[in-house]
Amino acid sequence: MTGSLLKDYPGIIEIKKPLAPLTTMKVGGQAEMYAEPAREEEALDILTRAEKEGIRWRIIGGGSNIIVVDGVLQGLVVNLGRCCSEMKVKGAYIETGSGVMLPRLSRLAEEKELTGLEFAFSIPGTVGGAVRGNAGMGELGEMKDLIQALQVWIPGKGRTKLSASHIHFGYRTSSLKNQKNVILKVSMQLSPGDKKEIEKIKKKVNERRKGHPTGYPSAGSIFKNPPGYYAGQLIEEAGLLGVSVGGAQISQQHGNFIINKGGARAGEVLNLVDMVRERVAKTRNINLDLEVEVWDNC
């Protein structure tokens, strides 16, 4: 099956591509096949072919919300960073490709004195990943506050326009997770602002970040906050700060971060995830849900 895709896209489909460098956690093995197409048409043709041939495909954005398992991840991973990277501004309206990194988009908004995207300036993901998971930072904003419409590709249906009113957004989730689709373009409505106000909001974002560990690779918050609780606090109360398995450690600074102290394997990160879940369920009778996605062969 993989043969015909490879034959038709020589030099574009890479085999056994290491994925760890493409993630912020820096763990995990290789993609059986990987493509970073230069044009959107090419990306959609590759995806259509993969779909027809029954090859499991996934889209990788900034790799900042995934943990890729060790070994070989079966199927095809497609990166839209090259082909979906255009940004257009018209008044307070921005149309952006899904492969654009949020800090770049946030800087563009600031340059144009538009407010609304300050929360995104230090989130290391792409627009596509952020829309799908409704990335945000509490009252400082969420993607859902800005999105007007999306252009998506749906297998068997092709390019489709979705208006925001047809998408359900929740805490770190959206209805886009319920069906196979690829986000291609996003239209957003911001508001006119001024540089001083934008700076003030960015300072608040920095304040929030102060308790977060820096200096080691991580995937941001591992668990969602259960209603009425902070996952980090529950993990701290369970006595798990600083606990390590191999090169993976529950940060001493913030319980909801697992950091890669050097050479960690995905299996070690996932051992810590299981340990946290068991301990918090036992001590507090609370089941923690993952905020990150585990990419495995199941």
Ligand SMILES: Cc1cc2nc3c(=O)[nH]c(=O)nc-3n(C[C@H](O)[C@H](O)[C@H](O)COP(=O)(O)OP(=O)(O)OC[C@H]3O[C@@H](n4cnc5c(N)ncnc54)[C@H](O)[C@@H]3O)c2cc1C
């Ligand atoms: C240091 C750090 C700080 C963080 N801070 C925050 C924060 O403040 N707030 C917050 O919400 N998150 C935060 N995160 C988490 C993460 O950055 C966000 O969830 C981000 O939106 C993920 O985007 P991504 O492009 O990296 O997605 P990836 O991790 O690459 O992928 C995540 C999911 O999105 C899918 N996906 C990606 N692109 C597309 C597309 N174009 N079409 C369809 N599906 C797609 C992938 O297939 C996958 O299922 C942080 C992470 C780190 C490492």
